[in-house]
Amino acid sequence: MTTLFDPIQIGDIALANRIAMAPLTRNRATNSVPTPMMAEYYGQRATAGLIIAEASQISPMAQGYLDTPGIYSPEQVAAWRPVTDAVHAAGGRIVIQLWHVGRISHSSLLPEGAAPVSSTNQVANTQTYTRDGFVPVSAPRALRDDELPGLVADYRQAARCAIEAGFDGVEVHAANTYLLEQFLRDSINERSGPYGGSIANRARLLLEVVQAVSEEIGAGRTGVRLSPLTTFGGSAPLDSNPQAVYGYVVEQLAPLGLAYLHMIEGETGGPRKPEGAPAFDYAALRRAFPGAWMVNNGLSRADGLDAVASGTADIVAYGRPFISNPDLVRRLKEDAPLNALRADKLYGGGAEGYTDYPFLKD
Ligand code: PHB
Numbered sequence: 041m042t043t044l045f046d047p048i049q050i051g052d053i054a055l056a057n058r059i060a061m062a063p064l065t066r067n068r069a070t071n072s073v074p075t076p077m078m079a080e081y082y083g084q085r086a087t088a089g090l091i092i093a094e095a096s097q098i099s100p101m102a103q104g105y106l107d108t109p110g111i112y113s114p115e116q117v118a119a120w121r122p123v124t125d126a127v128h129a130a131g132g133r134i135v136i137q138l139w140h141v142g143r144i145s146h147s148s149l150l151p152e153g154a155a156p157v158s159s160t161n162q163v164a165n166t167q168t169y170t171r172d173g174f175v176p177v178s179a180p181r182a183l184r185d186d187e188l189p190g191l192v193a194d195y196r197q198a199a200r201c202a203i204e205a206g207f208d209g210v211e212v213h214a215a216n217t218y219l220l221e222q223f224l225r226d227s228i229n230e231r232s233g234p235y236g237g238s239i240a241n242r243a244r245l246l247l248e249v250v251q252a253v254s255e256e257i258g259a260g261r262t263g264v265r266l267s268p269l270t271t272f273g274g275s276a277p278l279d280s281n282p283q284a285v286y287g288y289v290v291e292q293l294a295p296l297g298l299a300y301l302h303m304i305e306g307e308t309g310g311p312r313k314p315e316g317a318p319a320f321d322y323a324a325l326r327r328a329f330p331g332a333w334m335v336n337n338g339l340s341r342a343d344g345l346d347a348v349a350s351g352t353a354d355i356v357a358y359g360r361p362f363i364s365n366p367d368l369v370r371r372l373k374e375d376a377p378l379n380a381l382r383a384d385k386l387y388g389g390g391a392e393g394y395t396d397y398p399f400l401k402d
Contacts, residue, residue: 044348044356045373048089050332051260051299053133053208055089055355058348059369060302062336062359063092063137063211063265067169067388069109072097074119078109080395082134083126084366089355091127092211092263092302095139098198100151102219104141104177105169107388111136111198117205124206135209135263135299136202138195138253142219143180144275146170156180157187159222159229159236166275169387185233188245196252199262209261209299212250214289216267216308217276220246224285227277239288247292259297263334266290267304269317282320290325300332302357309359312337323352341372367399376400 045057068078082091096111097103103110110116120136127134143158148170150156158180167174183191195212202210214220222228223245229236235244246264254262268286271277279285293301305322306312326333335347336357344356362368363386364379371378385393 042348042351044344045369048332048354050090050355051209051262051297052258053090053135053261053299055133056087056131057089057369058355059088059344059372060090060092060334060355060357061085061088061362061368062357063094063213064359064363065094065105065108066386066394067105067107068390068394069107072100072103072108072110072113073116074109074123076122077391077395079122079126082123083130084395084399085362085368086127086130086132086134087367087369088132088362089369091132091134092357093123093134093136093207095137095213096198098138098140099194101154101157102140102194103149104145104156104218106149106171108139111138111201111205112194113201117201120202120205120207128206133208135211135261136205136207137211137213137265138198138202139213140191140194140219142222144168144177144218146175147178148172148175157183158219159183159231162228162230164217164275166272182231185235188235188248191245192248192252195249196256199253199256203257203261209257209263210253211263211265211302212246212253213265214246215265215304216270217272220249221267221276224289225276225279226285227279239285242285243289243292246289250293250296250298254296254298260299262298263300263302264293264298265302265304267308269306269314269320270304270308271314272308278317282318283324287325287328290328294329294331298331300334300355301329302334302336305335305337308337310338326352341375344372364397366397370400374400
């Protein structure tokens with residue numbers, strides 16, 4: 041019987057076990073450039089089968105929060121290198137999540153105070169974190185169709201930068217109400233033309249991005265993350281038919297030979313069966329996808345063991361438990377107690393609550 045602790049080959053990447061560290065925003069970059077502390081942090085967590093490094097903007101226009109890292113400039117590539125080296129030196133594998141926030145941003149974070157860009161010019165009912173603290177997001181500008189090839193090119197270039205920085209691959213962030221989901225959902229995308237209307241049209245940008253990234257670095261080094269039932273407190277209402285939209289997306293991704301598909305089950309960081317959300321058949325999507333299937337969202341040790349043993353997933357991603365337990369894999373294996381999370385140290389700041397969580401003693 042396969043267990044959480046058994047190795048697995050996903051596309052071109054060989055993992056020592058089936059436990060992934062989920063991508064986690066920690067806001068510890070400086071001017072979009074990773075810092076040496078980040079190499080220590082990720083290196084400490086290298087016993088994960090796979091680390092998915094935090095969401096990182098693919099261009100200056102893709103940023104939505106203060107002090108998140110980028111993966112588009114030579115300076116950033118050079119600064120990510122110690123991170124990937126630290127993980128590889130410890131025998132781990134690490135990919136980076138490619139991020140465009142779309143309308144979840146504020147002009148003060150963007151070049152020349154530009155408006156955020158999206159599928160729509162409707163403002164999201166949410167806030168973001170800037171130099172002035174939490175502020176409502178800015179009204180976005182709907183991208184023109186003729187701007188979308190440039191956007192796809194930005195993803196491609198970021199994927200190239202990721203490989204140059206030593207990452208084993210990338211995860212295309214198509215979840216959590218950011219840009220690619222702003223195109224996917226009919227609750228947000230009200231466009232006409234090739235990128236609006238039908239499900240195929242709304243999925244077009246995501247599929248073009250995955251195609252371009254796969255061409256650039258290899259499908260076997262490319263993963264995709266989806267969150268069919270996430271609303272983030274209602275700031276991004278669900279599609280009118282999530283099963284149809286995400287079923288179509290998975291069906292289109294299925295033949296590409298991707299490294300993995302990463303499914304957030306339920307409301308990100310919240311219930312796996314959100315109140316009021318339609319029933320959703322994740323198993324049907326899984327059956328349609330021949331590659332490695334990764335699940336995430338508040339799973340316990342028992343949930344993770346069961347998911348892999350029963351075959352409902354190939355890989356289990358843990359988020360917050362990995363923040364407070366650098367040796368989470370060992371703790372899960374030994375059923376050891378977990379360190380408590382210091383929730384006030386999640387976003388921004390220094391080493392405290394970042395690189396100072398204790399390892400188990402021998
Ligand atoms: C966040 O910065 O709050 C954040 C980033 C990426 C996500 C979700 C939340 O996917």
